[in-house]
Each structure stands twice: as structure tokens, then as C-alpha cells.
Amino acid sequence: MSRSVSDTVSNAQEDLEKLVGDLRGLLSARELDKLPEISALRQRIDDSMNMVRDSAVRAAQDAARQARDAADMADRYAHDEPWRVAGAALAVGALVGFMLGRR
Numbered sequence: 791m792s793r794s795v796s797d798t799v800s801n802a803q804e805d806l807e808k809l810v811g812d813l814r815g816l817l818s819a820r821e822l823d824k825l826p827e828i829s830a831l832r833q834r835i836d837d838s839m840n841m842v843r844d845s846a847v848r849a850a851q852d853a854a855r856q857a858r859d860a861a862d863m864a865d866r867y868a869h870d871e872p873w874r875v876a877g878a879a880l881a882v883g884a885l886v887g888f889m890l891g892r893r
Contacts, residue, residue, distance in 0.1 A: 802846065803842075803843060803846050806839070806842055807839070810835055810839050813835060814832065814835065
């Protein structure tokens with residue numbers, strides 16, 4: 791069974807958040823607090839995480855919109871050309887039946 795786009799994005803986002811959490815854990819060591827570069831690095835990680843999260847959400851929304859648009863177009867075509875769709879379905883069914891019958 792194939793995973794949906796939103797599941798894939800969600801899993802990737804969780805993996806990225808775990809990675810960032812691990813990295814932040816490493817950077818939170820007390821002896822590193824004295825270094826100003828660590829604070830700047832933490833801020834860059836936060837900013838990057840927000841950008842990735844926003845990009846993942848936009849990608850999932852775009853994919854869902856494209857899937858809806860394709861389904862709407864197929865539905866419109868099936869309603870506008872019902873005999874063509876029925877003929878194509880019959881042809882595909884006959885071909886599959888023929889292929890399975892030869893086994």
C-alpha cells in the first residue's frame with residue numbers, strides 16, 4: 791500500500807526535527823555556552839527548521855491540490871465522454887482478461 795504525500799512529508803519532518811533536537815542537545819553543553827558562535831548556530835538551526843517546515847507544508851498542499859485537480863479533470867472527462875471511458879475500460883478489461891487467460 792502506498793503512503794500518501796502528507797505521510798511522507800510528516801515522516802520527513804519528524805526525522806528532521808529529531809536530527810535538529812540531537813544537534814541542539816550537542817550544542818547545549820555548558821562548556822559551549824561561552825562561545826558566541828554557538829548562539830548564532832542555534833538561531834540558524836531554528837530559522838532553517840522553520841523554513842523546511844514551511845516548505846514541506848507548501849509541498850504537501852501543492853501535491854494535494856494537483857491530485858484534486860487531476861481527479862476533477864478525470865471526473866469531468868468521464869461525464870463529458872461516457873462512451874469513450876466505457877470503451878476504454880472495456881478494452882483494458884479485455885486485454886487483462888486475455889493476458890490472464892494465456893497464463
